[in-house]
Amino acid sequence: MASDQDLYPLNQNLLRLLTEKIYEKRKTAASEVERMMKEFVTTNNTAMIQKLIKVLAQDLTLSDNGHYRKGGLIGLAAASIALGKHIRIYLPQIIKPVIACFNDADSRIRYFACEALYNVVKVARETSMPYFPEIFDVLSKLCADSDTNTKNGAELLDRLVKDVVIESRTLDLEIFVPLLRERIYAKNPFVKQFLVSWISVLDSAPEVNILDYLPEILDGLFTILSDPRLEIRKACESLLGEFLHGIVTSPQNVDYAAMINILIAHAQSQDELVQFTAILWIKQFIKLSGERMLPFASGILIAVLPCLSFESDSRKNVRENAKQVNQELVRLIPREMEDTPEKCDDILTLDLHGIVDVLIVNLKHDAVPTRLACLRWVYSLFDLVPRRTFKSIDKLFPALLVAIQDTSDEVILATLEVFAELSSVCDQLQVMYKSSENQPEISYFRRFIGELLRIFKGDRSMLEERGHFMIRQLCLLLSAQDIYEVIAEILLEEADPKFASIMVQALSSILLTASELFELRNLLKDFSTAATHKLFEKLYRCWANNSVAAVALCLLTQRYQHACAILEVFADIDVTVEHLSEIDKLIQLIESPVFTYLRMQLLDPAVNGYLVKALYGLLMLLPQSEAFGILQRRLDCIPWQKHSEETANVGIPKNSSRVSSGSKIDIDFEELLNYFRKRQYLLQTELRKARRASNLLSSL
Structure with a gap:
């Protein structure tokens, strides 16, 4: 047992009260610690302030004795209140031992740690922001704590920290976002709710531009959106809606390229809400960024072409938005300049070979609307970029011959229209290619x-x-x-x-x-x-x-x-x-x-x-x-x-x-x-x- 000399300025009696189970006795001890600290602050006795913090933090809070750890946490909470604005000087000595106690196996100690940190943050507020990543890490674990009291205490602490973050001008997202990205794939539903609520708070904070970091967390948010629990899905859907609204409102600084492949992947989800939301985002991206989406056209088509065949009422919105995406994407393709054939490869950054491969695959799709959409794409490519499309004719021609044998009259008619356009293109290109030894004979009609x-x-x-x-x-x-x-x-x-x-x-x-x-x-x-x-x-x-x-x-x-x-x-x-x-x-x-x-x-x-x-x-x-x-x-x-x-x-x-x-x-x-x-x-x-x-x- 530590002597009074070791505990100074505490004593054995005060220590006993700090570690009591009875709330009134602990409250009395905490009041005494608070009185002592106020006296030291008033007299500007920094040595005694340091001494009291050291005893509470090092000797008690970090002790191997569980009772000492409880007493230390209670004492640090009281000392923090007494320090007031002066806490910024001593915050490292106070906050680190408190955070260390959140990993304790004893649920009571974790609960006391919540109380202590609540008081520390309540007093320190903006000064505590350098420790925000550590605090967030603690909260992300406590939200799924097995002990109800600890979880309730963590919720109170969480609300306080959110208020502080909203007021903060010094939150460092460069440090925080990697931690958020790491946690965002958690399986626990409480952690998912916690993360969605926090991202929503960051989005609403006036001094924080979370949109700059959206590419790093977007995939995780869509993963959360697929959760089977209704409350989580609704919260995540609302958050994604806010983000999309922010993008539409300020589209100029958005990194579309960093997010479009994420959206393409989730647009192929079997989950209806995830698929609809992803396609809705893709539609807005095409409207906002225009030709910058052309390099990703093949991926977008992989996602939307199968959706055109949805027949159920539940997937009607998915089908209609996919149809709009498909139409808008075609409109982005600029027409080749007829007078500069030698520059036709530089007209636009269009992954034409990738698009052709996707169209060939989907020409075999079970549903007629998808096959028709593919044929309309082929027609548009021959119409808009005939020289570049003609380079893929050896891949397209066999696929079109299969399409001409389709069971649907609509598909056959569309295929005939493509062949008619191909015939016209061949006539136009005959003069261009006839002098080239390396080009094949144009006799496709x-x-x-x-x-x-x-x-x-x-x-x-x-x-x-x-x-x-x-x-x-x-x-x-x-x-x-x-x-x-x-x-x-x-x-x-x-x-x-x-x-x-x-x-x-x-x-x-x-x-x-x-x-x-x-x-x-x-x-x-x-x-x-x-x-x-x-x-x-x-x-x-x-x-x-x-x-x-x-x-x-x-x-x-x-x-x-x-x-x-x-x-x-x-x-x-x-x-x-x-x-x-x-x-x-x-x-x-x-x-x-x-x-x-x-x-x-x-x-x-x-x-x-x-x-x-x-x-x-x-x-x-x-x-x-x-x-x-x-x-x-x-x-x-x-x-x-x-x-x-x-x-x-x-x-x-x-x-x-x-x-x-x-x-x-x-x-x-x-x-x-x-x-x-x-x-x-x-x-x-x-x-x-x-x-x-x-x-x-x-x-x-």
């Missing part, structure tokens, strides 16, 4: 048409179900003449005559019925220019793969004499049910508005004798069916009685070539007829082989 035909060949059901729709849309987006010419050129090299015949049948049907091909039909019907003659010849050689389609082309172009010649070849062709079905459809078309001009020409059989003969030829091919009756009734309407007996009987005038005056037809129809015979012979041979193989397989 023809390549696309070839791949489309390959897809149709491999999947006949797609040709039947979507082929007409796709070709019509292509003709609407691009030149129908160009499309038909390219298809004809490719089909001329087709090794499978059966597929070529099926494809020509589809193309002929579209040509004769679709409104999108109105101009091409009129061009062929007019047949008045050398260019039209070349087009006819090119189409004819392809159409020769299908005998009925070839007749229809001749009727459309008013080459009635050649139509008659083709029909004569039918005598040598194995006319199948498929042929009869196609002839039936042609008869229906002859009765449609497309062939109104043809029907009107029947009023003058003397001039249009080959037309009459061609129609009779079709009639002779048909069995007596409904189509036979329709055509027969039409032919019965020809006004034979208005013409001479010779004309009526023969019906074939000497001059039946319907070509505008002054135009010359430089077409070798005899050569075309021979070509038609060869193609039909080849087709018939292949069909017989296929039937023999089928019969053999059946017999086996």
Whole structure:
């Protein structure tokens, strides 16, 4: 036991009272210590002040004896009150022993430490700020203390320290923020609440600009936001809302780049609130910082593209904000300057390769809205930055070919629009690249048409179900003449005559019925220019793969004499049910508005004798069916009685070539007829082989 000499200016009696369990006795002892210290302060007896603090702090508070530690803490609290403003001189000797007691295993000592530190900070206030990191560290542990009294005492201390911080002008965030960052990933819910409350206090402090340090704690705050406890989520959501408001109010000094990747990561969270909040922040960042977000575009797309497919009402806000982010991001991309192609790589800091990779991945997304958004992005890139986007064409092209086979008509239409834009871009870049030895040949339009035909060949059901729709849309987006010419050129090299015949049948049907091909039909019907003659010849050689389609082309172009010649070849062709079905459809078309001009020409059989003969030829091919009756009734309407007996009987005038005056037809129809015979012979041979193989397989 220490002697009175060792305890001076305390004594054994005062020590006993300081360590009593009874509150009144401890209060009496504390009053005595306070009286003594006031006396020393009044007389300016610094030696005795130092001596009393040393005894209370070193000999008692840091003692191995638990009772002494309690007494020392009580005494230091009283001494601090007595010191008043003079405490700043002695604060290091007082506060450090008190803080050391917060690690004590005895909950009573931790509680007394709370009381002591409360009194020290209450007196010292601003002077205690250099010790704020140590105080904060203590508080962050006490908020989750297992002892209720200690936790309550810590809450009182916490409120006091917050008041002091708000008033403070000397808080050093450079020291404090690392400690905050370390604690912010704590698992304990009380610690999470404590941290959120403290960050909120710092945000409200007029002399503290916590926004400067937001990048260091933002990830932790979003982690806290995902806590399952409602009160923690609400508090954190409110705090993040305040921060975002501060950013919107003063956007000029915000380090967007340091935070955007954090937001991108949390925008992919499975937690609805976290995801919504992160996307909301990203939207504001794009609005506030503009093109500075372009280097992060690929990451932003990774986060927002899947969100476009959310259908539930609970995720409606996420979907709508993601949609806005997607739209705003596209608007940030500046258009390439056409007159400075050599500088196109320096126009903007856009991670185009990264964006393309993200789009390719999401083109396979399960949801249609996401796939559509990806295709709109590809379209925009070809439109806005064609030179740079073209460098990624070898990656994009296969992905677009997959998209063209999508189950959604919307996706197919969007893909066709992309290919149409790609075709336009290729035309623009042809001049730029043709002189460069290192650049690939730009023939993606023809390549696309070839791949489309390959897809149709491999999947006949797609040709039947979507082929007409796709070709019509292509003709609407691009030149129908160009499309038909390219298809004809490719089909001329087709090794499978059966597929070529099926494809020509589809193309002929579209040509004769679709409104999108109105101009091409009129061009062929007019047949008045050398260019039209070349087009006819090119189409004819392809159409020769299908005998009925070839007749229809001749009727459309008013080459009635050649139509008659083709029909004569039918005598040598194995006319199948498929042929009869196609002839039936042609008869229906002859009765449609497309062939109104043809029907009107029947009023003058003397001039249009080959037309009459061609129609009779079709009639002779048909069995007596409904189509036979329709055509027969039409032919019965020809006004034979208005013409001479010779004309009526023969019906074939000497001059039946319907070509505008002054135009010359430089077409070798005899050569075309021979070509038609060869193609039909080849087709018939292949069909017989296929039937023999089928019969053999059946017999086996």
